[in-house]
Each structure stands twice: as C-alpha cells, then as structure tokens.
Amino acid sequence: MLPLIGILIVIAGFALRFNPLVVVAVAAIATGIAAGHATVDVIGAFGKAFIDSRSVPVVWLALPVIGLLERTGLKERARTVIGGIRVATTGRLLLAYLALRQITASLGLTSLGGHPQMVRPLIAPMAEAAAETRWGELPDHTRNRVKANAAAVDNIGLFFGEDIFIAIGSILLIRGFLDQNGIHVEPTSLALWAVPTALCAFVIHGTRLLLLDRSLRAEIARGRADSSLTSSARDDRDE
Amino acid sequence: MITLEFVNVLMGLMMAGIAIVNLRDRTYEKRYNNAAFWGLYAVTFLAGSYLPNFVNGLLVIAMVSIVAVGKLGAAPPEQATRAEREVSAAKWGNRLFIPALTIPAVALLGTFTLKGFSVNGVPLVDPKQVTLISLGLATVAALIVGVIMLRPSPGAPMIEARRLMDAVSWAAVLPQMLAALGAMFALAGVGPIVAGILERWIPLDTTFAVVATYTIGMALFTSIMGNAFAAFPVMTAAIGLPLIVHRFGGNVVTMAAVGMLSGFCGTLMTPMAANFNIVPAALLELPDQNAVIKVQIPTALMLLAANTAIMYLFVFR
Numbered sequence: 167m168l169p170l171i172g173i174l175i176v177i178a179g180f181a182l183r184f185n186p187l188v189v190v191a192v193a194a195i196a197t198g199i200a201a202g203h204a205t206v207d208v209i210g211a212f213g214k215a216f217i218d219s220r221s222v223p224v225v226w227l228a229l230p231v232i233g234l235l236e237r238t239g240l241k242e243r244a245r246t247v248i249g250g251i252r253v254a255t256t257g258r259l260l261l262a263y264l265a266l267r268q269i270t271a272s273l274g275l276t277s278l279g280g281h282p283q284m285v286r287p288l289i290a291p292m293a294e295a296a297a298e299t300r301w302g303e304l305p306d307h308t309r310n311r312v313k314a315n316a317a318a319v320d321n322i323g324l325f326f327g328e329d330i331f332i333a334i335g336s337i338l339l340i341r342g343f344l345d346q347n348g349i350h351v352e353p354t355s356l357a358l359w360a361v362p363t364a365l366c367a368f369v370i371h372g373t374r375l376l377l378l379d380r381s382l383r384a385e386i387a388r389g390r391a392d393s394s395l396t397s398s399a400r401d402d403r404d405e
Numbered sequence: 406m407i408t409l410e411f412v413n414v415l416m417g418l419m420m421a422g423i424a425i426v427n428l429r430d431r432t433y434e435k436r437y438n439n440a441a442f443w444g445l446y447a448v449t450f451l452a453g454s455y456l457p458n459f460v461n462g463l464l465v466i467a468m469v470s471i472v473a474v475g476k477l478g479a480a481p482p483e484q485a486t487r488a489e490r491e492v493s494a495a496k497w498g499n500r501l502f503i504p505a506l507t508i509p510a511v512a513l514l515g516t517f518t519l520k521g522f523s524v525n526g527v528p529l530v531d532p533k534q535v536t537l538i539s540l541g542l543a544t545v546a547a548l549i550v551g552v553i554m555l556r557p558s559p560g561a562p563m564i565e566a567r568r569l570m571d572a573v574s575w576a577a578v579l580p581q582m583l584a585a586l587g588a589m590f591a592l593a594g595v596g597p598i599v600a601g602i603l604e605r606w607i608p609l610d611t612t613f614a615v616v617a618t619y620t621i622g623m624a625l626f627t628s629i630m631g632n633a634f635a636a637f638p639v640m641t642a643a644i645g646l647p648l649i650v651h652r653f654g655g656n657v658v659t660m661a662a663v664g665m666l667s668g669f670c671g672t673l674m675t676p677m678a679a680n681f682n683i684v685p686a687a688l689l690e691l692p693d694q695n696a697v698i699k700v701q702i703p704t705a706l707m708l709l710a711a712n713t714a715i716m717y718l719f720v721f722r
Contacts, residue, residue: 169593172586173629180676186683187575190582191469194589201593206459213462215588217453220413221537222581222680226570227415227544231504231551233565237485238555239494243501246494277512277540281685282569287505290689314696317685318673321697322704325669329662336634340661343638347646351658359662366711371704 172197228283236287244288245295254296256312257379260319261372263289267323268364272330279320290316301386308385315378319371326367329360408531410454412541417450419566426560426567435478439571442471446578465585472575480572480690484564497555504551511546515539569688576687576694580680583631590630599626600643609644612653613717619644620713623664624671624705631677633668640664655720663716670712673705674698 172193179189194215198208232240248254270278278284293316297304304312328334332353344351424444427436445468453461471477485493494501516539522529530538548562570577590596603622609615619640626636645664649655672678676695686694693699 169590169595170598172590172593172595173599176586176629176677185472185575186676186679187579187582188469188473190579190586191465194582194586197586197589197593197595203592209462209466210458211462211592212585212589213460213465214458215585216465216581217449217458217461218588219581219584220416220450220453221409221534222584223577224412224416224537224540226573226577227412227419227541228508228547229569230419230562230566231508231544231548233569234548234551234555234557234562235501235505236569237483237490237493237557237561237565238497238501239490239492240501240505242487242491242494243498247499275509275513277516277536277543278509281688283505283508285685286688288502310691310693310696311700313689314686314691314700317689317697318700318704320685321673321681321701325672326666326708329666329669336637336665339634339637340665343641344657344661347642349657351661355658356662359659360666362715363663363666363708363712366715367704367708370707370711374704 168200169197171200225280225282228280232282232287240287241291244291245298248292248295249299254292255300255379256293256297256315256382257375257377259293259296260289260315260378261375263316264319264323264368264371264375267320268327268368271324271327272364274328274331274334276324276328276334279324281317281320285316285320289320297382301383305386305389308382308389311385312382315375319375322367322371326360326364330357330364332357406527406531407529407538409534409537412534412537413450413454415541415545417447419563420444420447420450422563423567423570426563427571430481433478433481435476438471438475439478442468442477442575443570445471465582468578477574478571480574481568483568484561500554504547504554507547507550508540508543511543512536512540515542572690573684573687576679576684579683583677583679587630587632587635590635596635596639599629600639603640604643609648612655612721615644615648615653616717616720617713619649619660619664620667620709620716623668624674624709627668627671628675628677631672631675631679633665633672636668636671637665640668649720653721656722659716659720663712663720667709667712667716670705670709673701 175193175196176189179193180186194212195208198211199205203211248259267279290313293312294304294309297312329336337353337356340356341351341353420443424440424447427433427443428440430436445464449461449464516536519530519535519539520532552562603618607618609618622644623633623636623640626640627633630636641661641664645660649660650657672681676683676698682698683694686697
C-alpha cells in the first residue's frame, strides 16, 4: 500500500494548488523511497526516467518559427481570413476543425495538428475572429472561453480519430498486451471497433460546438447589459 | 544513422538559446532564475545521454528547486506592437501561412519517405523514431523557410522562442516530469496495487457491473496516471480479460478497443495529462490552468457513457 503515497501527494498537491511541477517531482521521489529503495538509487532512477522521456517535449522545437511568424502578423492574418468568411461562426469553424482533425488522425496524419503548431497561431485566432466579426470586441472571459474550446477540439479530434489508424501507438500497445496473454488479434478489427466511438465523439462534441455559438451570444448580451452604464474603457493591450 | 540524439541536440541548443536571451535581458526581473532553469534543462538534452543517472537526477531536482523556491518570471512583452503586426500581416498576406504549414508538410513527407533511405545497408534514420526525427527536421526546415522569406534580425527567432517558452514556463517540462512519475510508479508496482483494491471492493457479478467497472475504471485510472497506456495493461489484466472475456464470454477485440477509448475519456478530464490539458492553457495564456479540462469534461462523461453502452451492447454478441 505504501507506494500509493505518490498518488496521494499528487491529488493533495493539485487540490491545494501547489506548483504541479514540484508536486509531481516530489511524488516521484516519494514513491521510490516508499517502495523501499535507497535515496541515491531513487534519484538515479528518477534521473534516468526523466532522460528517457526527452522525446516528450519535442513539439517545442516549433517555437522559433511560430514566434517569428507571430511577430510578423500570422495571427492577425488568420483573423482577417476568417473575418472575410461570412458564414463562419466560432462553433462552425471549430466543428470543421474537429472533422478535419478526426479524419486526418484516422489516416495516421496525427502531426497535422497540435497546440503549438496549429491551435495557438491559427485555430484560436480564427475562432476569436469569427466571434468578433459578429459581436465586436470580446470581453476577456469570453475570449478565454473561445480559446479553451479551440484547445479542446484539437484533443478530442485527435483522441477519437487516431485509434482508427492501424499503426498508431494505442493499437500497437493493445496487440502487444494481448499477444503476451496468448491472444492474437488483427489490428484492422481493433481499428474497426474504434469507429462507433469516433462517430459518437463527433456527434456529442459537434452538438456542443453548435450550442457554443448560442451560449457565447447570450454571454456577450448579458455582459453588455451589465456594463451599459459603466463606460467600459478596455485597454488596447493586444492578444 | 540519424537517431533521437539529433532531436535532443536541437532541443538542447534551443533551450540554451532561450537561457542566453533571458540572461541578456537586463530589464527582466527574474532573468537569473529563468536562465538557470532553461540552462539546466539544456544540459539534460545536450549531456543527459553521457552523464550518470544520479547526476541527471540532481539536475532535475535543481530545476524543480528553482521553480519551488525562486519562482520563474512571467512572459516578456511582445517586441512588435499590434499596429506593426497588422501592417506586416497586410504586407505578407497569405504567404505567412507558408512557413507554418511547412512543419506538418515536411513532417509527413519525412515520415513516409525517410524509412526508405539507407547508406551502405545502414538506414539513414532510426526506423523506430522516424516520426519524431521528421518533426525535428520539419521545424528546422520551417525556420529556414521563414528566415529566408522574412529576413528578420539574426536574434529574432530565439527572442521570439524565448517569449513563447517563458509564457508556457514550467508547464513545458510537466509532461516529461509526468512520464518520469509513470516510470517510478511502474518501478514501485503501483498499478497492481490499485487493481487489487478495485477487485476487492466492487461487486462484479453481473455483466453490466463488470463492463461499467472496466470502462469507468479505465477512465478513473487514466485520470490518476495521466495516460491511458499506463492504465490499459493493469485494468485489462485485472478485469477485462479474466471477467469480461473469460468468465462472461465477451469478445476480446471489442473489449480491448472500446476499453482503450474509455481511457481516453479519462485523459480529457485530468491535469495529469498535462501535455493535452495544462500546456495548452499556458500556451494560450489562459488565466485558469484548468480551463481546457472544464470544456472537455461534459464531452468526456457523455462519451464514457456511450462507450459503456457500446461495450455492453456488443461485447457479448
């Protein structure tokens, strides 16, 4: 039971809003010590585990070019493009990205999305612009809600698309695990059984995205009514 | 042969560059803290493969100590004003999308073609790491395209990378730290202990109870571990195979496929899946670090119910 202390530390640390990086590091070392290993060995194992996971943050390599393009007006251009499409709303735009992300991921093209490469420079500014075209300047909390939705669509599209592709990590893991247990399955049949969930994901989240437009409109109307008496001088700090 | 070490060197150089930009920014209050943090991170990329494990462990502990004690500084302001960027956006037009789209284009091209090349029988690229190496190459290609097209001042890409990296701050390292935590959990045998508790406390005598325990257990355990891949072997060995398949005669393919997707529902709901949930909140500069999770929870719960229904309806056919 003692090794479970790591889980407790994580839950308590996150709940008390300590810095997550510190919480996780403490939990990792505490888990090792609770399992009865010597401190020097635990630090070594922790160091090795960290070094072995160095491929996890590889997407950050996109930052120099993305930052350079942002400085040159990439986000502003993305906004202009969407602002010119009259039928584009935040919900419809994100629905289109959801479909695109699911379809491309199901073909194994998972690198066609991602938060640093696609969402921050393109999808989020486009989703904001679609709302701004309709309703003018957005209040900060509405803008943040639109951005959070843009990030969520990328995840949902990826998770419930990629499993339809037969050579993706999760399918390989399932096969490997079942092989170890003496059961041989075809990747194609595993991929086929990912289709019903993928369709459900599209219907469920797609519906929520279309409802998002209404909810945003109501939120903005409410905000306008509240602040119509106080002159809302919004500072021109750019986003 | 090009191996993952190539990507490590690129990451190390970029982190070192970010540390140097911080150090030289005399107006920035926390410049020493940030420079030390990214500098140590650079060392883990450049020298991590050659240093003893214990030293690597100490480097990571030093990084965490900087965050815990000294704190990191917030993102520096943008170099270009909004007006300047609008003028520049109008000037470049849709050509601005070219370097951005170079990343996915080259990454895909590399993934499909690099496997085929070999020199004297040795593959040009480590076949197991083609995707990651292609992504690394793609970012370099995109940067080259961007620099040729836009002709910025020499330091500009690094200064901008530093601005974005300091906006994400410590959250950039969190996914890797969680992966390390997962490895420590595995070392300490956390998975089997949790599965044992589940088996002991939940009555598993009807098919629906078994299916629901498996799907919800996958989501819950994934929420704790932050990763469906860590939860799948444990939950499937504890419930999926012995109960759904062997005792009640369920179809192993349906069980496994829908079980994994139930785990993905858990991924949508947990701060432990930091690279999907916490990092984008930081990257999009949202004040609430759980904002993305909050958007995802209703979809995740409805989808978990759908997965449970799908498995219950079809696994015993």
